[in-house]
Amino acid sequence: MNSLILKNCNIVNFDKIEKNKTVIIKNGVITSIENSSKDKGIDLKGKYLLPSFVDLHSHLREPGEEFKEDLFTGCEAALSGGYTSIVIMPNTKPPIDNPQSVTYLKKRELEFGRIEIFPLGALTKNMESVEITEMYDMLKAGAKGFSDDGIGTKNSRVFLNALRYISRFDSFISVHCEDRNLSEGGQINESDVSIKTGLSGIPFIEEDITVYRNLRIATYLKTALHIAHISTKDTLSLIKDFKKKNQKITCEVTPHHLIFDESVHFNYDTNLKVKPPLKSKRDVDSLVKGINDGSIDAIATDHAPHQIYEKEVEFIYAPFGIIGFETSFPSLYTNLVLKNKTDIKTLVKLLSYNPAKILNIDERYIKTGNLANLVVVDLEKEVNVDRKFIKSKSINTPFFNKKLFGSIDMTILKGRIVFRRD
Amino acid sequence: MKWTKKHLLSIEELTREEIDFIIDNAFSFKDILLRPIKKVPALRGKTVVNLFFEPSTRTLISFSLAEKHLSADSVNVSTKTSSVMKGESLLDTAKNIESMKTDMVVIRHSSPGAAKFLSERINSNVVNAGDGTHEHPTQALLDFMTIKEIYKDLKNLKVLILGDILHSRVARSLIWGFLKYDTKVTLCAPPTLMPLYLNDFDVKIEYDIDKAIQDKDVVYILRMQLERQEKGLFPSLREYVKEFSMTYERYLRIKDKSIIMHPGPINRGVELDGNVADSEKSVILDQVTNGVAVRMAILYLLNGGKNE
Numbered sequence: 001m002n003s004l005i006l007k008n009c010n011i012v013n014f015d016k017i018e019k020n021k022t023v024i025i026k027n028g029v030i031t032s033i034e035n036s037s038k039d040k041g042i043d044l045k046g047k048y049l050l051p052s053f054v055d056l057h058s059h060l061r062e063p064g065e066e067f068k069e070d071l072f073t074g075c076e077a078a079l080s081g082g083y084t085s086i087v088i089m090p091n092t093k094p095p096i097d098n099p100q101s102v103t104y105l106k107k108r109e110l111e112f113g114r115i116e117i118f119p120l121g122a123l124t125k126n127m128e129s130v131e132i133t134e135m136y137d138m139l140k141a142g143a144k145g146f147s148d149d150g151i152g153t154k155n156s157r158v159f160l161n162a163l164r165y166i167s168r169f170d171s172f173i174s175v176h177c178e179d180r181n182l183s184e185g186g187q188i189n190e191s192d193v194s195i196k197t198g199l200s201g202i203p204f205i206e207e208d209i210t211v212y213r214n215l216r217i218a219t220y221l222k223t224a225l226h227i228a229h230i231s232t233k234d235t236l237s238l239i240k241d242f243k244k245k246n247q248k249i250t251c252e253v254t255p256h257h258l259i260f261d262e263s264v265h266f267n268y269d270t271n272l273k274v275k276p277p278l279k280s281k282r283d284v285d286s287l288v289k290g291i292n293d294g295s296i297d298a299i300a301t302d303h304a305p306h307q308i309y310e311k312e313v314e315f316i317y318a319p320f321g322i323i324g325f326e327t328s329f330p331s332l333y334t335n336l337v338l339k340n341k342t343d344i345k346t347l348v349k350l351l352s353y354n355p356a357k358i359l360n361i362d363e364r365y366i367k368t369g370n371l372a373n374l375v376v377v378d379l380e381k382e383v384n385v386d387r388k389f390i391k392s393k394s395i396n397t398p399f400f401n402k403k404l405f406g407s408i409d410m411t412i413l414k415g416r417i418v419f420r421r422d
Numbered sequence: 423m424k425w426t427k428k429h430l431l432s433i434e435e436l437t438r439e440e441i442d443f444i445i446d447n448a449f450s451f452k453d454i455l456l457r458p459i460k461k462v463p464a465l466r467g468k469t470v471v472n473l474f475f476e477p478s479t480r481t482l483i484s485f486s487l488a489e490k491h492l493s494a495d496s497v498n499v500s501t502k503t504s505s506v507m508k509g510e511s512l513l514d515t516a517k518n519i520e521s522m523k524t525d526m527v528v529i530r531h532s533s534p535g536a537a538k539f540l541s542e543r544i545n546s547n548v549v550n551a552g553d554g555t556h557e558h559p560t561q562a563l564l565d566f567m568t569i570k571e572i573y574k575d576l577k578n579l580k581v582l583i584l585g586d587i588l589h590s591r592v593a594r595s596l597i598w599g600f601l602k603y604d605t606k607v608t609l610c611a612p613p614t615l616m617p618l619y620l621n622d623f624d625v626k627i628e629y630d631i632d633k634a635i636q637d638k639d640v641v642y643i644l645r646m647q648l649e650r651q652e653k654g655l656f657p658s659l660r661e662y663v664k665e666f667s668m669t670y671e672r673y674l675r676i677k678d679k680s681i682i683m684h685p686g687p688i689n690r691g692v693e694l695d696g697n698v699a700d701s702e703k704s705v706i707l708d709q710v711t712n713g714v715a716v717r718m719a720i721l722y723l724l725n726g727g728k729n730e
Binding site (some may be wrong): 187199201203312313315 | 511513553617618621
């Protein structure tokens with residue numbers, strides 16, 4: 001019988017913190033939680049035990065762009081950031097728009113063997129927003145849901161048909177909301193910052209315009225819908241309104257949209273060039289409020305690796321996107337918790353408990369009888385975000401060479417230690 | 423005052439004193455320009471690379487002449503002759519050029535922030551000769567010099583900037599500078615070519631050109647890029663000319679002492695009438711002359727302000 005004992009843990013669940021507990025795990029399951037005594041076991045004195053994180057949004061670039069990331073490096077990066085379960089987006093090259101591609105990813109998951117991968121298939125063939133994909137077959141092959149992430153399904157009729165077609169199954173539909181006519185050619189949010197930097201602006205309304213259409217369609221069909229990486233106050237208030245009519249609507253925000261506002265662009269740092277673009281301080285404040293008041297359901301990384309030579313170029317030539325697995329928890333802890341903008345229970349709720357619920361997977365709650373999907377965090381330890389710290393192939397993060405509090409020391413999947421920081 | 427900046431990247435980052443200082447120096451260099459022998463040894467033994475990733479005639483010639491008058495050795499690299507077309511990155515191009523032991527790089531590029539990007543990664547002094555729609559500091563400096571030649575002081579002057587403000591790096595540099603001088607700035611353009619966010623700038627917006635030109639001491643006309651029509655930003659040249667061009671008829675209605683300026687190259691019959699360009703109030707060619715003097719002053723100051 002495989003067993004693991006963790007002693008002197010401070011257990012953080014989304015609703016409470018319990019100090020000095022011993023967690024006993026047998027065959028991957030938490031069999032008891034007791035007050036700590038001097039017994040044997042891994043001593044986690046001063047450290048915190050959290051349910052492991054679940055990412056609703058990441059890009060592992062395989063197949064097609066393995067020079068940026070491959071499935072194995074992406075998974076190592078995720079584990080080192082405390083993630084044991086990750087949703088991977090289908091906008092690879094070529095896109096995951098057929099059952100065979102899903103089967104391939106599930107095979108790679110088995111080869112890696114230390115993480116749960118939930119691949120999404122494309123909603124439309126080649127993500128061209130013309131014909132819907134073989135979604136039933138993709139579900140059977142192991143897809144968790146569907147998305148035309150990175151572009152969005154431009155054609156409203158096609159999007160409606162896709163949602164309707166898949167509505168007989170419970171699957172996770174994530175939508176990227178961008179009005180390409182408004183965003184084309186744009187570099188950052190249109191504002192006084194775009195005027196001063198000369199970087200062409202994207203009017204922020206492009207997001208809520210598209211969010212509205214998508215929410216309207218899902219509400220019309222009474223289907224579930226998950227809005228990916230929201231970035232504005234207006235989008236959030238729209239989602240709040242629609243949630244009253246359709247309880248199956250959920251949304252996510254990225255760590256970077258909670259931490260940075262558009263004023264960072266005066267440095268022309270391409271590691272802050274993202275889609276959707278960073279918004280005003282007012283938007284950031286409302287998103288932070290949204291994670292605290294429950295109107296935002298999840299924090300997702302949108303881990304998007306790009307090689308240094310792709311990013312180390314003139315701003316207008318740099319691709320959009322930054323990596324996020326490794327820095328997600330430490331950056332949120334350092335920039336939000338330590339600045340009293342939120343608390344660690346809320347982070348657990350949005351990084352673990354809620355996303356697991358949205359995906360309808362094993363509950364992320366540390367209690368007897370639940371699977372031992374856990375992460376050990378040292379909140380007082382500072383990590384230096386350097387090449388060694390980053391497990392991803394790419395280092396495109398605004399936190400590169402910066403120090404952050406909140407070290408992920410250990411990641412546990414079903415009772416098995418799948419990552420341990422040296 | 424003593425010059426301390428290593429690079430010239432924008433007007434925004436300059437103080438009013440620094441702008442004045444550059445222009446004072448430029449007036450001295452203009453005296454040299456007017457001599458039969460125009461050469462001084464200020465940059466003797468120094469190597470300057472003019473790295474132009476966007477087509478330019480006037481700015482490139484102006485910098486080249488300024489460099490030659492200061493006795494620098496200079497080479498011109500433009501997109502057509504460099505390896506940029508073969509896929510080499512700006513950073514690699516710059517590092518390679520610097521490995522050939524250059525001292526200064528003058529860069530024009532279509533990406534905002536390109537000059538800053540370079541200045542953070544190479545050792546040479548960097549001069550921004552226009553970075554996308556961000557800034558064109560040397561243009562604004564030569565414009566301020568030209569205005570000073572006529573009005574002595576910029577304070578309280580009434581200036582109109584007319585044309586495609588949204589996409590103009592010249593307009594941005596001018597606005598930053600004018601506001602440092604407490605010049606009264608009015609902007610006129612079709613709303614589609616006017617930035618939506620100007621709250622941080624103390625400028626007046628006037629969409630009616632006939633109102634906008636009244637009482638102005640300086641009418642600064644921007645070049646109209648014809649590709650804007652294709653992007654749906656204005657319907658036709660015909661309507662643009664009717665509503666926003668400095669026609670000869672409008673020229674007759676501007677103040678007697680007013681001056682007409684333009685950064686070049688001009689589109690005769692588009693943003694201004696050919697007769698206006700050639701009129702007595704036009705200082706467009708004085709701007710060009712002052713451009714060489716201002717660029718001499720900048721290269722001289724960035725090199726430490728010493729002769730040899």
